[in-house]
Amino acid sequence: MHLACSECGAGAAADELFCDACGGLLAFTLEPAAFDGSHLKAAFRERRLSNDPLDTSGVWRYRELLPPIAAEAVVTLRENVLPLYAAVRGGAYAEARNASYLHLGMNPTASFKDAGMTVAISHAKSAGARVAVCASTGNTAAAMAAYAARAGIAALVLVPAVGISEAKVAQTLDYGATVAAIEGDFDRALEIVRALDPRRFAIVNSVNPYRIEGQKCAAFAMLDSRDWRVPDWIVLPGGNLGNTSAFGKGFREALALGLIDRLPRIAVVQAAGAAPFARLFENGGELVPVRAQTSATAIKIGAPASWRKALAEVRTSAGTVLAVTDDEIADARAVIGRDGIGCEPASAASLAGLRRLRNAGTIGAGEDVVLVLTGHVLKDGAYAARYHTSSASFANPIRSAATDGALRALIDQVLAVRA
Numbered sequence: 001m002h003l004a005c006s007e008c009g010a011g012a013a014a015d016e017l018f019c020d021a022c023g024g025l026l027a028f029t030l031e032p033a034a035f036d037g038s039h040l041k042a043a044f045r046e047r048r049l050s051n052d053p054l055d056t057s058g059v060w061r062y063r064e065l066l067p068p069i070a071a072e073a074v075v076t077l078r079e080n081v082l083p084l085y086a087a088v089r090g091g092a093y094a095e096a097r098n099a100s101y102l103h104l105g106m107n108p109t110a111s112f113k114d115a116g117m118t119v120a121i122s123h124a125k126s127a128g129a130r131v132a133v134c135a136s137t138g139n140t141a142a143a144m145a146a147y148a149a150r151a152g153i154a155a156l157v158l159v160p161a162v163g164i165s166e167a168k169v170a171q172t173l174d175y176g177a178t179v180a181a182i183e184g185d186f187d188r189a190l191e192i193v194r195a196l197d198p199r200r201f202a203i204v205n206s207v208n209p210y211r212i213e214g215q216k217c218a219a220f221a222m223l224d225s226r227d228w229r230v231p232d233w234i235v236l237p238g239g240n241l242g243n244t245s246a247f248g249k250g251f252r253e254a255l256a257l258g259l260i261d262r263l264p265r266i267a268v269v270q271a272a273g274a275a276p277f278a279r280l281f282e283n284g285g286e287l288v289p290v291r292a293q294t295s296a297t298a299i300k301i302g303a304p305a306s307w308r309k310a311l312a313e314v315r316t317s318a319g320t321v322l323a324v325t326d327d328e329i330a331d332a333r334a335v336i337g338r339d340g341i342g343c344e345p346a347s348a349a350s351l352a353g354l355r356r357l358r359n360a361g362t363i364g365a366g367e368d369v370v371l372v373l374t375g376h377v378l379k380d381g382a383y384a385a386r387y388h389t390s391s392a393s394f395a396n397p398i399r400s401a402a403t404d405g406a407l408r409a410l411i412d413q414v415l416a417v418r419a
């Protein structure tokens with residue numbers, strides 16, 4: 001594995017964050033010729049029977065394909081052990097017969113960030129870092145705080161002072177991080193973090209290539225649990241676009257290693273008020289940042305850092321990028337809830353996007369589609385509560401049962417529905 005600039009190809013040292021020559025993002029490159037695919041598959045499968053913490057992690061189980069980090073430095077919370085659920089109501093809602101949810105919200109801190117954070121914090125620990133820092137809309141903050149706590153590294157997070165989920169901030173505080181609420185949005189917070197000296201701080205936003213290496217393991221874990229059967233499409237929400245670049249990298253590597261025989265197509269879904277990548281995909285050229293506005297606060301991002309990497313992955317996979325409205329996200333999220341699954345608003349962009357792509361005929365009714373859910377329903381309980389007191393089509397308000405009579409009437413109603 002070697003580290004180089006993802007844009008100009010110049011080599012880079014392991015403790016750098018941006019390319020010396022052009023300022024581009026760094027990325028690890030794997031040498032597929034060094035591996036035997038069938039041997040790897042057997043080893044990955046065997047590790048599922050083991051109780052070694054490295055084997056029970058859905059990241060470190062794939063350690064041959066990660067940057068080398070000494071086992072003693074590894075900080076793991078058994079992340080990236082991921083359920084795939086049939087999308088029954090969600091599939092019907094989108095008129096897709098063969099859709100499933102890959103729930104990355106079923107992680108130790110309840111979002112997909114844990115898969116990347118275990119690698120980034122383990123690297124920081126092995127490099128002797130004392131302070132980890134990130135900009136966040138909430139989930140990166142919680143993940144960094146948890147892994148830094150386990151590593152004995154101090155954690156400082158920069159979050160927008162307004163408009164992020166209270167539950168995520170509370171969770172981050174619980175893990176002992178220092179939370180700095182800045183004036184400005186996520187894009188401003190990331191600007192501040194990017195200007196810090198990476199020799200003094202371990203910067204663990206997804207501009208950190210170790211994060212991407214961990215997150216690409218979600219692609220491996222998904223394929224592994226499908227016995228390496230490749231879906232036709234994978235649909236995921238896009239914000240800063242680190243996760244899109246990670247999934248794309250994972251699939252390309254799986255193909256190069258002979259673990260799979262083709263690439264799934266990647267569909268990235270943005271919120272309409274925070275959709276500079278969707279606009280770029282349509283119009284071409286360079287990314288034009290926007291002032292982001294959406295109630296899906298996790299993806300309220302106007303200047304995504306990883307757009308070049310993500311664009312390359314979408315194009316390589318013959319994929320697509322689209323935007324959906326906040327109302328579409330809200331209704332799709334409620335439908336996912338009724339599948340007995342649930343997720344936070346940003347995650348539901350995937351189902352809202354699938355519905356659009358089915359309507360447009362881009363995705364066929366019988367195609368095999370994996371919808372990526374990035375965060376747990378409890379990440380934003382306030383949003384769910386608001387939704388159910390609004391008049392939206394899938395709302396489910398709390399009924400009044402202040403008297404015995406009212407309660408009995410309600411019980412009769414519920415029984416009538418069940419009969």
Ligand code: F0G
Nearest residue numbers: 136137139140239240241242243374375
């Ligand atoms: N879904 C959720 C729940 C997220 O928290 C994020 C990003 C995304 C999707 C988008 O992923 O940035 O890789 O394209 N959250 C970051 C954070 C920005 O700070 O927690 P992306």
